[in-house]
Amino acid sequence: MTAIAVGPGPAQRSALARARAWIANPWGRARFLVIISWAYAISSILPVIIAIQFSFNSGRSVSAWQGFSLTRWYWGDPTNSVWHDPTLQSALFQSLKLAGLDMAIATPLGVMLALGLARWRGYGSGASNFLMLFPLVTPEIVMGVSLYLVFLYLFTFIHPSTAAQVLGHVTFSLSYVVVIIRGRLFSIGRQYEEAAADLGATPWETLRLVLLPLLMPAIFSSLMIVFAISIDDFVISQWLSCGGACDTIPIRIYSATRGAPLPSVNALAAIMVYFTLAALVSAYFLFRYLTRGERPAAGHGGATSMVGDMGAF
Amino acid sequence: MVTRANGDVELQELVKAYGPVRAVDNINLHIPAGEFFSLLGSSGCGKTTTLRMIAGFEKPTHGKILLDGVDMTETPPHKRHVNTVFQSYALFPHLHVFDNVAFGLRRAKVEESEVKRRVAEALELVQLTGFEKRKPVQMSGGQQQRVALARALVLKPAVLLLDEPLGALDAKLRKQLQIELKTLQEQVGITFIYVTHDQEEALTMSDRIAVMSHGKVEQVAPPQQMYEEPATVFVADFLGVSNLMPAEARGDDGRGRCRVKLDSFDLLAGRGNSSASGATKVTIRPERVRLEAHGSTGENRIPAMVERWVYLGNSVQLIVRLATGQVIQVLIQNSGDEIPFVQGTPVQAYFPAEALRVLIDTDAGAPPAKEPTAKGAAA
Numbered sequence: 301m302t303a304i305a306v307g308p309g310p311a312q313r314s315a316l317a318r319a320r321a322w323i324a325n326p327w328g329r330a331r332f333l334v335i336i337s338w339a340y341a342i343s344s345i346l347p348v349i350i351a352i353q354f355s356f357n358s359g360r361s362v363s364a365w366q367g368f369s370l371t372r373w374y375w376g377d378p379t380n381s382v383w384h385d386p387t388l389q390s391a392l393f394q395s396l397k398l399a400g401l402d403m404a405i406a407t408p409l410g411v412m413l414a415l416g417l418a419r420w421r422g423y424g425s426g427a428s429n430f431l432m433l434f435p436l437v438t439p440e441i442v443m444g445v446s447l448y449l450v451f452l453y454l455f456t457f458i459h460p461s462t463a464a465q466v467l468g469h470v471t472f473s474l475s476y477v478v479v480i481i482r483g484r485l486f487s488i489g490r491q492y493e494e495a496a497a498d499l500g501a502t503p504w505e506t507l508r509l510v511l512l513p514l515l516m517p518a519i520f521s522s523l524m525i526v527f528a529i530s531i532d533d534f535v536i537s538q539w540l541s542c543g544g545a546c547d548t549i550p551i552r553i554y555s556a557t558r559g560a561p562l563p564s565v566n567a568l569a570a571i572m573v574y575f576t577l578a579a580l581v582s583a584y585f586l587f588r589y590l591t592r593g594e595r596p597a598a599g600h601g602g603a604t605s606m607v608g609d610m611g612a613f
Numbered sequence: 614m615v616t617r618a619n620g621d622v623e624l625q626e627l628v629k630a631y632g633p634v635r636a637v638d639n640i641n642l643h644i645p646a647g648e649f650f651s652l653l654g655s656s657g658c659g660k661t662t663t664l665r666m667i668a669g670f671e672k673p674t675h676g677k678i679l680l681d682g683v684d685m686t687e688t689p690p691h692k693r694h695v696n697t698v699f700q701s702y703a704l705f706p707h708l709h710v711f712d713n714v715a716f717g718l719r720r721a722k723v724e725e726s727e728v729k730r731r732v733a734e735a736l737e738l739v740q741l742t743g744f745e746k747r748k749p750v751q752m753s754g755g756q757q758q759r760v761a762l763a764r765a766l767v768l769k770p771a772v773l774l775l776d777e778p779l780g781a782l783d784a785k786l787r788k789q790l791q792i793e794l795k796t797l798q799e800q801v802g803i804t805f806i807y808v809t810h811d812q813e814e815a816l817t818m819s820d821r822i823a824v825m826s827h828g829k830v831e832q833v834a835p836p837q838q839m840y841e842e843p844a845t846v847f848v849a850d851f852l853g854v855s856n857l858m859p860a861e862a863r864g865d866d867g868r869g870r871c872r873v874k875l876d877s878f879d880l881l882a883g884r885g886n887s888s889a890s891g892a893t894k895v896t897i898r899p900e901r902v903r904l905e906a907h908g909s910t911g912e913n914r915i916p917a918m919v920e921r922w923v924y925l926g927n928s929v930q931l932i933v934r935l936a937t938g939q940v941i942q943v944l945i946q947n948s949g950d951e952i953p954f955v956q957g958t959p960v961q962a963y964f965p966a967e968a969l970r971v972l973i974d975t976d977a978g979a980p981p982a983k984e985p986t987a988k989g990a991a992a
Contacts, residue, residue, distance in 0.1 A: 491699060494668075496716070498669075499717035
């Protein structure tokens, strides 16, 4: 009987070897990937959670925890809370106003641009495609300064103001919308348009009845992403700002940290987070409700991610 | 102007070029109304491009497309009175079956009560009554295909274009739907132009077939004629098994048959151009080859050896190596009798002259066959 050579049994492997085997297990769950993902997620979200935590601080410090107070900085404090401080409120409204206008203008324009670019088969299509991607790769400071100079020397009828800020936001949001919509258009393919034309639909009817309904998930994604980048924008908003009245939340937070920041600033930022979360969650459920007919019956198909569902990719 | 029946399609000198490449190279076809016409060929032969040009999704580089005598080359697809069933069905995923089928009718501004009636009629035609509220994603491939068919037929087009509609279905369903489609076409009476790469499908369903290769039409004929009398080597090889053998043609033998020399064997081919001469190919269908006991005599007999015996259920396929070195396939129907030719048996392969065909080899650039001379004249 021949002896079969075996490796060291489980108890005999060193602790290091066992730890490696547990992490790099090729047959079971990819523990290594899971660990990395969780570490990344936690390191990204932890600062945000700490900032939100301090918005509930009972004292005036943004770094030393002095106890829990639910409402002091939101509406409790008579001079410094968000509810009572006019500068913080105007920043909040300005941010929301810009984001709203940006969504309302950039999304339809971006959809039309994406459709045009996708169907353009003549001269200039390559150049337009390339130019349209420029804002995505241009550093924000370059965009901000250029826009400022353009409004200063070229389009002098536009002064630094909300209008200028809106124009700036729309300019760089367009690229994001076009990229998302074009991706979705590409994955839809031409078959539905051809089928609609074959059945007698004019190009306008095809757009209205077939393309736009199918693009809805991507349009939703674009709205959410435009909202997010507009709220987040600092450089362009600051360069095109007219002073106090045009300040957005990032600008307000930046100036506050220069002086003596209060937790009311944390509260302001936290309100933005709540807003964004609420918008995303409601958009997601709305989307799932609207497309309930497009998913195979329960049991078919694998897990889908939220982003994948939105049809952005 | 000649008035033609409803659904008459004519393609005149149709060319589609993508730069230097000609996907469709000078096609001339006339499809009379009510015919089930197939475009048959392998991938890349230009059949789908031709269909798309008839539908209006591609613009021809050159040439004309006429429907009932009217030139519609410049008409956009939504104005042409033809409808298409796509390979991927292209059912609108956000609409349920009723809205999908009603789509075309509503674009034509048909009154809603009429829409309801015609949709119900169309769904009954494809045996899908009761599926009105289903969404495409909730149905099987065969059901989706039928909805696509209903959606096209409800508009009562002059011509229906089908782009490999059965490609995505399993074999049994495909066979069933082939018969259903053929019955449907006979029932409705409109012209069907059917694109496929499956020669069995084309043979089963068509009134006439056009075999295409590299953008050109090789032959247009009814299925039986196409199979029994292929005009070129490509057509013979594409449809069924052809048992092509290179041979040297030596002209007419005086009785309407062509003398061919296969290696060292002299044979007589009763089909094809009897005055052909030079390098050609001869072909015989596997079911026409007769195997006889070794040593039998007579014309057109070649000694051979059975190499392999394949049982196909309803028939037996024998792979036979001739004394010339060629390997051919022989098909013997399973009639219940014992087949005495097992693997390794030496036999005599008999090619009946009336089944042996001499072909023009378009690929090899063989010299063109001479015009048939008067009967009795020696070649």
